Amino acid sequence: MQLFLALCFLLGIPSGAPEIHSLKHFYTASTQVPNFPEFVQVGLVDELQITHFDSNTRRKVPKHDWVNKITEQDPEYWDRSTERNLERQQTFKVNINIMKKRLNQTGGVHILQTMYGCEWDDETDEVNGNWQYGYDGEDFISLDLKTETWIAPVQQAVPTKHKWDNDKADLVYLRNYLTTDCVDWLKKYVEFGRSSLMRKDLPSVSLLQKTPSSPLTCHATGFYPDRADLFWKKDEEELHEDVVKGEILPNHDGSFQMSVDLDLSALKDEDWGRYSCVFHLAGGQEVSKRLDKRDIRTNWKTNDGGQRLFISLSFSPVSFVPF
Template sequence: MKFFYTGSSQVPNFPEFVEVGFVDGLQIEHYDSNSRRFVPKQDWMNKITEEEPQFWEEQTGRGLGHQQTFKAYIEIMKQRFNQTGGVHIFQRMHSCEWDDETDEVSGFHQYGYDGEDFIVYDLKTETWIAPVQQAVPTKHQWDNDKALLAVFKNYHSTECVDWLKKFVEFGRSSLMRKDLPSVSLLQKTPSSPLTCHATGFYPDRAHLFWKKDEEELHEDVVRGEILPNHDGSFQMSADLDLSGLQDEDWGRYSCVFHLAGGQEVSKRLDKRDIRTNWKTNDGGFPTGAAAGGVVAALLLLTGCIMGLIVCLKKRPQASETSSSSGEDPAGKKMLETSS
């Protein structure tokens, strides 16, 4: 489960503040300063209201609070870095990962400013790391605050994992599904690398590779990252350099998609299956290529930019009920020590 918060200053056509949360790559909730409302992004997330009827109203209240806090954060950062106006972004990112077989727990918690790490929490040593000089005062203050360190430790080891388990149970039918992708062979021009593109698979624990006969290829192959699609599924690609490939060897090559759990999709290299948008000498397109080229371009451009923010759980206080998104336990400390 991952959460991203983004506060921005003078960024055109972008909200001043955004929070989002994800479970296994699926967005589960969203808040921004334009709508000023926390909303679920999966139908099964509404099950939380059976236990906590006011959950989304409480989340909205916290979102409004975070919005004001992040506005102050940016002003603090501008002072730290001796800046005045201009475009600036302050981010908080945190997560917890739970292995349901080994029960092992891990995660991360960090803050960033203008695209660079500002301060990072080390879960193993329970201390803060300051990648830049401007963060050193904050590191010293937070490292010496034992109560604050205890809050972070409890959050990542217990609270975050408890909510992750709850959400996994709510969304079991979606999160536990296994969807195989459609696999296409794409090529921009006859001299370009050949792209094997797989899209529509879930979950994102997958491997895409080229092989010759039964041997996986490592040379002349460039693998792309796994990227999210707008519908919650994923896509990835692997490029094969064809420059040294002999015509008689084409049938010996194939692209293989392997999904966690053992399911596979294999596509043998065949010139007739390549989708492209390059024109022939007579100004036309190769047979079947026109539509395929448009599809190829769209598929290669599909993907989402994840980089926003949500707190999982309110800092426990006397007689209060915790929720998945809450106050930043370090937020007040930063405001106190950074001005």
């Protein structure tokens, strides 16, 4: 059975394993953050970004062609969603001003964030939802869907909790949205983007080094999706010291690449076999490459006068209310 599942993954054949799908919306309003829009909204399905809006472009847009299939059923969707985000931008401005007054703040950098969404198990049909706010990097208030009440982890959120707990009609609306409307949207997106959302590609992993004194780079390229990690291990334990991890970057073909550097200056020859570079893809699939001098591609001269090749890493419908 394990071999069958492995072959299904390598050949791109669905294994039939249950999936818990998610739809999440993130809103970020900020003040005095350099080179960053005052208001940003992104939507994600299964952690893949599908929509974007910001106060600079003032337009909500799809991030993938398949997301635009929604206009086949609703031709005015993007115009209507744009207008709603322009309205939400004003509400977030009001809420930031309310927060600043409650905390006796004046100027400076401040960030108000909202995340809401739902999950759906495509095997059991079980659904769940959540709605929460954060201010300046700290939890501010969140919805307890089971009790249909708001949780205030800080004193400044208590007035908001009392106000929103007393609005029974809005609580009923939020519960219906998170457990029904949101899930309906999620199912639509999963249907539209199944080929992209279910796609999983493992990368090729290489060991690269410019000179014998340079850090050793473990480079993984060609993987999809971008929900992945790359790290060094020693004796099966992940290393955190003498390691520098790079960002995940896009390739021209839609796949992704990333790298992680390891400082070899203190590494003894007899310990090389204890190290390995591990790529981990969301869902549990891994690629491991053990540290071996013979596998390193580099620019330095060899003893026979030749030159090993080093490959250069060139990279090409929800309402909000005031607090």
